[in-house]
Amino acid sequence: MKAVKLGFGTRIYLLVAALIMVIMATAASYFLMTQNQALKDALSQQARSLSGSLAEGVRLGVILEDREFVRQVASGVLGLPNILYIDIYLADGTLLEKLGEQKHELKLPDSMKYEAVSTGFAIGKAVLKENRKDHLDSMVPVHLEGEGREVAGFVRLGLSTVTITKKWQDTLVTTAWATLLLVIIACALLYLPLRRIIKPIKQLSEGALKIGQGDLDFKISVQREDEIGRLAENFNDMAASLRKQNIEIQKKSDELKGSERKFRTLFENIGQPLYINAINGRLIDCNHAMVDLFGYASREEMIEEVQDAGRIYAVAEERQAVIRELLANGEIKAREIEFRGKNGELLKTLVTSRVRFDEEGKAIGFEGIIQDVTQLRSLEEQLFHSQKMESIGTLAGGIAHDFNNLLAAILSSAEMARMQITDRDSVERHIITITRASQRAAELTKGLLGFARKGKSRVEEINAGALVVEVEALLRETIERSVRIYTDISPGLWAIRGNPSQVHQVLVNLCVNARDAILEAGGHELKISIRNTVIDQRFVDSHPDAVCGSYVQIDVIDDGIGIPDNLQDKIFDPFFTTKPVGKGTGLGLATVYGIIKNHDGFLYLDSGKDKGTAFHIYLPAAITDEVVVTDIIPENTVSIVPTANIQATDVTILFVDDEEILRFIASEYLEELGYHVLIAENGRQALDMLTRHRDVINLIVLDLVMPEMGGEEVLEVVKRDYPEIPVIIASGYSMKILQKNTVNQHYDGFLEKPYELNRFGRVVEELLSSRHRENPPV
Numbered sequence: 001m002k003a004v005k006l007g008f009g010t011r012i013y014l015l016v017a018a019l020i021m022v023i024m025a026t027a028a029s030y031f032l033m034t035q036n037q038a039l040k041d042a043l044s045q046q047a048r049s050l051s052g053s054l055a056e057g058v059r060l061g062v063i064l065e066d067r068e069f070v071r072q073v074a075s076g077v078l079g080l081p082n083i084l085y086i087d088i089y090l091a092d093g094t095l096l097e098k099l100g101e102q103k104h105e106l107k108l109p110d111s112m113k114y115e116a117v118s119t120g121f122a123i124g125k126a127v128l129k130e131n132r133k134d135h136l137d138s139m140v141p142v143h144l145e146g147e148g149r150e151v152a153g154f155v156r157l158g159l160s161t162v163t164i165t166k167k168w169q170d171t172l173v174t175t176a177w178a179t180l181l182l183v184i185i186a187c188a189l190l191y192l193p194l195r196r197i198i199k200p201i202k203q204l205s206e207g208a209l210k211i212g213q214g215d216l217d218f219k220i221s222v223q224r225e226d227e228i229g230r231l232a233e234n235f236n237d238m239a240a241s242l243r244k245q246n247i248e249i250q251k252k253s254d255e256l257k258g259s260e261r262k263f264r265t266l267f268e269n270i271g272q273p274l275y276i277n278a279i280n281g282r283l284i285d286c287n288h289a290m291v292d293l294f295g296y297a298s299r300e301e302m303i304e305e306v307q308d309a310g311r312i313y314a315v316a317e318e319r320q321a322v323i324r325e326l327l328a329n330g331e332i333k334a335r336e337i338e339f340r341g342k343n344g345e346l347l348k349t350l351v352t353s354r355v356r357f358d359e360e361g362k363a364i365g366f367e368g369i370i371q372d373v374t375q376l377r378s379l380e381e382q383l384f385h386s387q388k389m390e391s392i393g394t395l396a397g398g399i400a401h402d403f404n405n406l407l408a409a410i411l412s413s414a415e416m417a418r419m420q421i422t423d424r425d426s427v428e429r430h431i432i433t434i435t436r437a438s439q440r441a442a443e444l445t446k447g448l449l450g451f452a453r454k455g456k457s458r459v460e461e462i463n464a465g466a467l468v469v470e471v472e473a474l475l476r477e478t479i480e481r482s483v484r485i486y487t488d489i490s491p492g493l494w495a496i497r498g499n500p501s502q503v504h505q506v507l508v509n510l511c512v513n514a515r516d517a518i519l520e521a522g523g524h525e526l527k528i529s530i531r532n533t534v535i536d537q538r539f540v541d542s543h544p545d546a547v548c549g550s551y552v553q554i555d556v557i558d559d560g561i562g563i564p565d566n567l568q569d570k571i572f573d574p575f576f577t578t579k580p581v582g583k584g585t586g587l588g589l590a591t592v593y594g595i596i597k598n599h600d601g602f603l604y605l606d607s608g609k610d611k612g613t614a615f616h617i618y619l620p621a622a623i624t625d626e627v628v629v630t631d632i633i634p635e636n637t638v639s640i641v642p643t644a645n646i647q648a649t650d651v652t653i654l655f656v657d658d659e660e661i662l663r664f665i666a667s668e669y670l671e672e673l674g675y676h677v678l679i680a681e682n683g684r685q686a687l688d689m690l691t692r693h694r695d696v697i698n699l700i701v702l703d704l705v706m707p708e709m710g711g712e713e714v715l716e717v718v719k720r721d722y723p724e725i726p727v728i729i730a731s732g733y734s735m736k737i738l739q740k741n742t743v744n745q746h747y748d749g750f751l752e753k754p755y756e757l758n759r760f761g762r763v764v765e766e767l768l769s770s771r772h773r774e775n776p777p778v
Helices: 008-057 059-064 067-078 110-119 162-212 227-269 288-294 299-305 318-329 374-420 424-451 464-478 500-521 537-542 588-598 660-672 683-692 711-721 735-741 757-774
Strands: 083-090 095-099 122-127 135-143 151-160 274-278 283-286 331-340 346-357 363-372 460-462 484-489 496-498 525-535 549-558 602-607 613-620 652-656 676-680 697-703 727-731 749-752
Touching (some): 008 067, 008 151, 059 067, 059 135, 059 151, 067 095, 110 122, 110 135, 110 151, 162 227, 274 288, 283 299, 288 299, 318 346, 464 500, 464 525, 464 549, 496 500, 660 676, 660 757, 676 683, 683 697, 697 711, 711 727, 749 757
Parallel strands (some): 652 697, 697 727
Antiparallel strands (some): 083 095, 083 151, 122 135, 274 283, 274 363, 346 363, 460 496, 549 613, 602 613
16 A cells, blocks of 8 residues: 655644644643542542541540440441441451441551551542442541540541542543544644645745755745745755855865875875785785785785784784884884785885874774885895905904014024024924924915905906816816816906916815815715806895996806805804814905905805805906006016125114014024114104114115004105115015005015015115115215
């Protein structure tokens, strides 16, 4: 059945009619209730009055328990209208006399008894009997005295309610008809004025509906001067205002959509990973950079799989610490966090994030940006390792310099002892032992100087392919036959600049280590390959030691036991070795590292436990026309072969060195040769002696590294103020390093420590002879 749809006016009219009916019904109900209560109150008052009068009349009979007296007094009251029964009780509740034919409960109720005693009047509930004789039960106490409180008994009175019930029913019928009549009259009187009001309201309603549907061009045509007319005008003004606002809103909406598109484009295309996630760790949104960083196929896949952000943390427990920090501070900036990509790859990142709140200020999630610093941290570790090696090299160079002084003193002392002993057979073998040990120590020092990049003494163009062939031939003669050696030499190799013996030493050291690793692992193959290569910026970005340019790349590869990851940072440290005591000095790879660095090259290791080892060496190619050749004697020093003899007794030599033992040995040796010797332990003493003995000093032997004033400063003063006096430099550093580091290089001879006394004497004699020829005596 189709429901009937009522119009607006009908609904208003019915609503008002219903309201009138409710009001009328409420008023009628209230009237009936008050009438009913009034009749009950009248009946109750009648019962109180009659029972009170009767209690006064029967007091004496109750006190004396005289039934006859009580009956006579109560009989007069029983004949009154509406009285159904009268019961007289003693104080203990015993029935003294019963009058009337109405059947009822004769036992005195305790509740009425107590109420009567306490209040002076008790009334029970109306009782409806089957014979329709409704009655009201009431009771008053009988006191011993008129105003006393002691109770002698009780008077119980049954009063009929039929009369008041009939009156209330008549009132009910009358009220119902009157109410209905008034409702009809009110509705009839309401119809015409209500219709006059409803019609414009209906028009307003239709207009509001159209405006609500978006028809803002609709205009309400209600021409009235009252409130409804003004309301219609307001509706029309509101529609006009809404039209204007709608235009502005549409414009703002278009701008917002454009801004949202720009934001989305920026969010999607920005190079840094961006994310939004819920408080429980579920990923809500991310950009393509985030997807690429973690290795997922698409944004949808990552959002679907990352339901808990803890799974992408390298350490899941760290997320709780990050959340606590975020909730406590509201944001984090550049916090270093390690994640795991989809394939398990470790990602080192810097995370900047903040808490997202809802409208009530409750935290609902996080949003932030992730910066991938995995490669940066790797480069930092490589740079730190490079700096560490530089520091160790500096330390090694300093140790080697000081050690050279001691070795020079030991070798010189041994030579002096050998020259002076008479029983050579019994003593010379001990001196030879000292000499050999000192020479081995000198070789060890050269290794340290090579690591410290202070040992390259001769630079020339090297055919690296021929060098590899030479090393291969040497290896085939010395390495076990079970190890197969392969070489791969590319044609058209560029030349490299360097010291051929040191590059040869690099290859030999690496191949010997490779042989040991191959034999330990039961491998069989050693390969040396060499080719031209060009290093570009992309390679440099991932290898901080590299420099863009043309290089010759040498790879030494074996299938040996490999180098564990935890040892790879230590293998170039001097004196670090995994070989048993007596099997290695720990300077092999340290020397390799120092020589490669000294040749302005670099090398990288690719190895792992049980994976074999590959050393990749890059040496700068000599592809320009310039060729640098530096021999043992510097360019400004004349190579001399003595051709004239001079009288040693006429020569005074100033020997300057901070090592006391070396000063003692050198002065004793020079004096044995017949020279006069002056001794200075530092630069200041040397300049002071020059000032005092300028006319007699013929030669200066000068150490470079000394306290207070170094040899470089002394050399500069000598060549400026005493240019006629030749100077021999004595140093543990090579001549190439002196050419790089000495401020004023106009020295006349060079002695590399530790030196033998015979060589020391030859250098002194050659230099003096040369000066004698250039400036013969007059």
